[in-house]
Amino acid sequence: MNSEQSAKIETVLQEERVFEPSESVLNRYSIKGFEKYKQMFDFAKSDPDKFWGEAALRELHWFKPFHSVLDWSDPPFAKWFDGGKTNVSYNCLDRHVKEGRGSKIAIIWEGEPGEIRRISYEELFVEVCRTANALKKLGISKGDLVALYMPMVPEAAIAMLACARIGAPHSVVFGGFSSEALRDRLNDGQAKAVITADGGFRKDKIIALKEAVDRALANESCPSVKSVLVVRRTNQNISFYPDRDIWWHELIPSQSANCPPEEMESEDRLFVLYTSGSTGKPKGVVHTTAGYNLWAHLTFKWIFDVGEEEIYWCTADVGWITGHSYIVYGPLSNGVTTVMYEGVPRPSNPGAFWDLIQRHKINIFYTAPTAIRAFMKAGRSIPDMYDLSSLRLLGTVGEPINPEAWIWYKEVIGHDNCPIVDTWWQTETGGIMISPLPGATPTKPGSATLPLPGIEADVINSDGQSVEANQGGYLVIKRPWPGMMRTVHGNPQRFRENYWEYLSPIKGEHVYFAGDGARRDNDGYFWIMGRVDDVINVSGHRLGTMEIESALVSHKAVAEAAVVGRPDEIKGESIVAFVSLDSDKEASKGLLEELKAHVSNEIGSIARPQEIRFTNALPKTRSGKIMRRLLRSLAAGEEVKGDTSTLEDKNVLDQLRT
Numbered sequence: 001m002n003s004e005q006s007a008k009i010e011t012v013l014q015e016e017r018v019f020e021p022s023e024s025v026l027n028r029y030s031i032k033g034f035e036k037y038k039q040m041f042d043f044a045k046s047d048p049d050k051f052w053g054e055a056a057l058r059e060l061h062w063f064k065p066f067h068s069v070l071d072w073s074d075p076p077f078a079k080w081f082d083g084g085k086t087n088v089s090y091n092c093l094d095r096h097v098k099e100g101r102g103s104k105i106a107i108i109w110e111g112e113p114g115e116i117r118r119i120s121y122e123e124l125f126v127e128v129c130r131t132a133n134a135l136k137k138l139g140i141s142k143g144d145l146v147a148l149y150m151p152m153v154p155e156a157a158i159a160m161l162a163c164a165r166i167g168a169p170h171s172v173v174f175g176g177f178s179s180e181a182l183r184d185r186l187n188d189g190q191a192k193a194v195i196t197a198d199g200g201f202r203k204d205k206i207i208a209l210k211e212a213v214d215r216a217l218a219n220e221s222c223p224s225v226k227s228v229l230v231v232r233r234t235n236q237n238i239s240f241y242p243d244r245d246i247w248w249h250e251l252i253p254s255q256s257a258n259c260p261p262e263e264m265e266s267e268d269r270l271f272v273l274y275t276s277g278s279t280g281k282p283k284g285v286v287h288t289t290a291g292y293n294l295w296a297h298l299t300f301k302w303i304f305d306v307g308e309e310e311i312y313w314c315t316a317d318v319g320w321i322t323g324h325s326y327i328v329y330g331p332l333s334n335g336v337t338t339v340m341y342e343g344v345p346r347p348s349n350p351g352a353f354w355d356l357i358q359r360h361k362i363n364i365f366y367t368a369p370t371a372i373r374a375f376m377k378a379g380r381s382i383p384d385m386y387d388l389s390s391l392r393l394l395g396t397v398g399e400p401i402n403p404e405a406w407i408w409y410k411e412v413i414g415h416d417n418c419p420i421v422d423t424w425w426q427t428e429t430g431g432i433m434i435s436p437l438p439g440a441t442p443t444k445p446g447s448a449t450l451p452l453p454g455i456e457a458d459v460i461n462s463d464g465q466s467v468e469a470n471q472g473g474y475l476v477i478k479r480p481w482p483g484m485m486r487t488v489h490g491n492p493q494r495f496r497e498n499y500w501e502y503l504s505p506i507k508g509e510h511v512y513f514a515g516d517g518a519r520r521d522n523d524g525y526f527w528i529m530g531r532v533d534d535v536i537n538v539s540g541h542r543l544g545t546m547e548i549e550s551a552l553v554s555h556k557a558v559a560e561a562a563v564v565g566r567p568d569e570i571k572g573e574s575i576v577a578f579v580s581l582d583s584d585k586e587a588s589k590g591l592l593e594e595l596k597a598h599v600s601n602e603i604g605s606i607a608r609p610q611e612i613r614f615t616n617a618l619p620k621t622r623s624g625k626i627m628r629r630l631l632r633s634l635a636a637g638e639e640v641k642g643d644t645s646t647l648e649d650k651n652v653l654d655q656l657r658t
């Protein structure tokens with residue numbers, strides 16, 4: 001571990017509270033008691049093929065059974081359930097309808113202006129079939145990539161499932177990304193079609209999604225894209241290009257509701273989802289059919305354990321992996337009622353979430369620590385105005401949760417009746433990896449607790465050795481698991497090097513490096529300390545510092561830029577940029593605002609720096625490397641500690657202390 005990285009995981013833990021599952025909680029869950037978890041864990045460890053093979057046969061429908069469970073003969077390129085044929089949309093729809101559960105509500109959707117749609121499994125099935133046929137009509141066939149750039153409307157889930165039905169991998173691009181970011185993703189994936197909407201409602205604004213698509217495609221800059229399917233959502237005026245654009249409501253309803261699912265090979269691609277890494281442009285994380293389906297299904301079932309009459313709500317956006325696995329695929333594969341909400345809490349409606357829980361009598365609620373911290377700051381008087389007694393389980397995802405926020409969540413939202421599941425995972429892992437099982441695992445505020453059955457997690461040092469209890473190190477996964485990403489789209493070398501061979505002393509051993517620092521306590525519990533690479537996590541959104549730096553230097557006034565994260569009470573981290581200008585450019589308030597807007601334009605407003613500091617030069621080592629550790633301390637207003645002897649020009653530091 002280099003000094004940069006070890007500096008990031010020095011935090012000492014002092015949290016010692018433990019919450020055992022209460023008697024009533026114990027009785028509610030299928031995986032009851034710690035012994036049961038241990039049995040499952042030990043079985044998965046001692047005979048993984050049997051464990052996963054049995055689970056795959058039991059939990060999924062197969063057109064043709066697989067002949068091998070895991071083929072790891074060419075690591076890190078895994079093949080799970082080779083020889084098998086299945087279809088994710090079949091597992092999410094047809095089987096429930098065939099089992100006589102067609103009238104059960106699959107999706108309860110609430111729009112930002114307040115409209116509500118309840119879509120049964122039967123109705124969802126019909127809509128997905130029609131949309132799948134429409135995609136075929138647009139010339140999409142098995143293997144073609146379809147991009148989605150959508151607001152949180154049911155059509156987003158319908159489109160994902162329609163793609164899965166015909167074997168066209170989808171690539172969902174979060175609607176908050178800019179047209180530039182969209183264009184990069186369309187070109188990298190060579191998308192053949194884009195599904196979008198005229199616009200979307202976000203907070204109290206209307207966003208211009210179609211306009212962004214038009215900009216991304218202007219001047220033939222994405223030649224692979226042949227058609228754009230447009231959902232009418234906001235009714236705003238948009239440009240329409242008849243040889244390329246088609247309205248959803250004009251195409252879909254006239255299609256046949258009969259669309260047999262494509263029989264997909266287990267390892268056929270299900271989707272590509274872009275995420276930020278420490279180097280260069282965002283990478284397309286590839287997930288395939290059977291392994292991903294099984295992992296989203298099983299983890300959802302183990303952790304949330306949703307009953308037949310219960311209602312589950314995850315507040316993520318479908319543009320992120322959490323939306324993929326825990327709004328769409330996990331819940332629907334399990335035949336559960338999942339809530340999809342277009343809105344977000346905001347000053348004009350601070351009780352929006354609690355109002356939704358009260359009205360829909362939601363039982364399981366899954367959200368991000370950032371949201372919890374914001375609610376906590378606004379005070380308990382807001383949630384106290386609502387009846388939250390339907391809740392029985394609360395989850396968090398996306399960033400470390402501080403013990404105060406964990407306790408507040410448990411007491412104020414859960415009224416001390418709900419276990420908290422702090423779930424650690426990543427876009428790359430496909431589904432949850434480290435999390436309590438609510439009926440089995442004693443919880444500790446701020447710890448994601450223990451790995452799920454089949455997950456061999458460890459904390460190691462840069463020599464590849466497991467570190468002792470309470471020592472910081474790299475979080476790694478030592479065995480393949482079904483939901484693991486299969487490759488980086490178009491760049492298998494990056495997959496190999498960044499994830500499986502990153503820790504040089506154990507080269508050749510193929511250990512998955514997550515990019516996070518962690519420590520384990522005396523009970524083996526994992527405490528995730530955050531990223532140790534150049535990735536920052538702002539409100540649970542992952543951003544590469546290099547991406548933001550490239551956006552800054554693409555501005556004509558900027559000579560050099562360095563971006564770091566600064567601890568933020570609500571957002572976890574906020575973005576601070578140090579910028580040096582070309583010699584003929586003057587620093588000014590106007591330019592500062594222009595640069596912030598420039599980053600929003602290049603990436604999206606989630607990447608907008610909170611602070612930009614102008615400087616004549618950046619602190620560098622004599623070999624020319626920017627010393628980010630120093631910048632992080634400066635951004636946080638801390639004393640610059642540690643070795644500065646390698647700094648080329650010590651005067652730079654004084655200048656940066658603004």
Ligand code: PRX
Pocket residue numbers: 275321322396397398399400401422423424425426427428448514515516528530531537540541542
């Ligand atoms: O740093 C970890 C943090 O989020 C990163 C993954 O980001 P992304 O791929 O966007 O997926 C987010 C949703 C799964 C991880 O490397 N992270 C995620 N969950 C937790 C977390 N950090 C601490 N505790 C968590 N529960």
